[in-house]
Structures are given as C-alpha cells and as structure tokens.
Amino acid sequence: MAISRRQFFRGFGGPTPEQQRERRIRAVDTYIRTNLLPYDFGLTAEQTDEALSAALAGIDLKTIEDETLTYQHRLQIRDIVEDKVQRWREEYLKAEDVRREALPFVREFLALEATPADLETLRQRFYVAYPVVLEDEIERQVQNWLGGLSNARLAGCDPAAARELVFSELRSWC
Numbered sequence: 001m002a003i004s005r006r007q008f009f010r011g012f013g014g015p016t017p018e019q020q021r022e023r024r025i026r027a028v029d030t031y032i033r034t035n036l037l038p039y040d041f042g043l044t045a046e047q048t049d050e051a052l053s054a055a056l057a058g059i060d061l062k063t064i065e066d067e068t069l070t071y072q073h074r075l076q077i078r079d080i081v082e083d084k085v086q087r088w089r090e091e092y093l094k095a096e097d098v099r100r101e102a103l104p105f106v107r108e109f110l111a112l113e114a115t116p117a118d119l120e121t122l123r124q125r126f127y128v129a130y131p132v133v134l135e136d137e138i139e140r141q142v143q144n145w146l147g148g149l150s151n152a153r154l155a156g157c158d159p160a161a162a163r164e165l166v167f168s169e170l171r172s173w174c
Contacts, residue, residue, distance in 0.1 A: 024064045095154035105166040118174040
C-alpha cells in the first residue's frame with residue numbers, strides 16, 4: 001500500500017494517542033483470542049465480543065506500555081475472561097445433557113402420539129422410503145434441530161420442559 005509524504009513525515013513524531021489506544025486494544029484482543037478462549041466448546045461471536053469488552057473495561061489501558069502486557073495485566077485479563085467463560089461452559093454442559101436426554105422423547109412421541117397419518121407425513125417430509133428407517137431419520141433430524149438451539153435456551157430446560165419442546169417441534173413437522 002502506498003504511503004503519502006504527509007503520512008511518512010507524521011510517522012517521525014510517533015503514534016498519536018488514538019493510535020496508541022488502538023494498539024493497546026489490539027494487544028489485549030490478540031492475547032485473549034490466542035490464549036484465553038476455550039477449546040473444549042465454541043463461543044458465539046456475541047460471547048467473544050462480550051469477553052473482549054469485559055476485559056477492556058476491567059483493565060486500565062493507559063498502563064500498557066509499548067503494546068506489551070505485563071504479568072499483572074495478563075492475570076487481570078485472565079481472571080475477567082475466565083469468569084465469563086466458566087459461566088458459558090457450565091451452560092454448554094447443561095445444554096449438552098439436555099440434548100442427549102431429549103433423544104428418547106422422539107421414540108416416545110412416535111409410539112404414543114403419532115398417528116399413521118403423522119408417520120406418513122414425516123416419511124414424506126424427510127424423503128424416507130422405508131418406515132423402518134423413519135425413527136432413525138427423525139432422531140437425526142431432532143438432533144440437528146437441537147444442535148441449532150442456543151445453549152442458554154436448553155440449559156434452563158428440565159426433563160419435562162425438554163420433552164414438551166421436542167414434542168411440540170415434532171407436532172409442527174406433522
């Protein structure tokens with residue numbers, strides 16, 4: 001990228017306060033993204049932004065010199081981000097339990113509530129030629145659907161609420 005003479009000579013005066021602030025923010029952002037975000041589950045873009053914002057709000061950017069984070073800065077940032085991530089991790093684990101425990105509700109629905117017309121509708125909806133394969137296909141579809149729901153929504157479900165959630169979705173498919 002070409003640089004103008006004016007930009008070139010401005011570089012001799014050193015970075016402006018706004019440029020220094022941007023560099024400090026970038027240093028914190030890079031540290032968080034490379035060292036503190038979890039690998040055992042994924043964060044949404046909103047959660048990542050929230051963790052970054054909390055870290056930036058929790059430290060004094062003016063104390064960061066030359067875009068280098070001191071040990072104290074790193075500890076402070078780690079504590080802030082870990083508090084956020086731990087809450088999301090617990091939410092994720094609860095949601096995964098609900099997803100796993102919700103699959104037997106598919107067979108229960110098919111055995112107790114689904115009429116032959118409902119089964120035919122489901123067979124046509126998922127392009128299943130053989131009725132024997134229908135249960136497995138519906139379980140797979142429910143598993144995909146549950147995977148698309150937010151962890152926050154599923155984490156608050158008890159077994160009765162999860163059952164009703166799955167049943168209402170299956171009713172909507174019929």
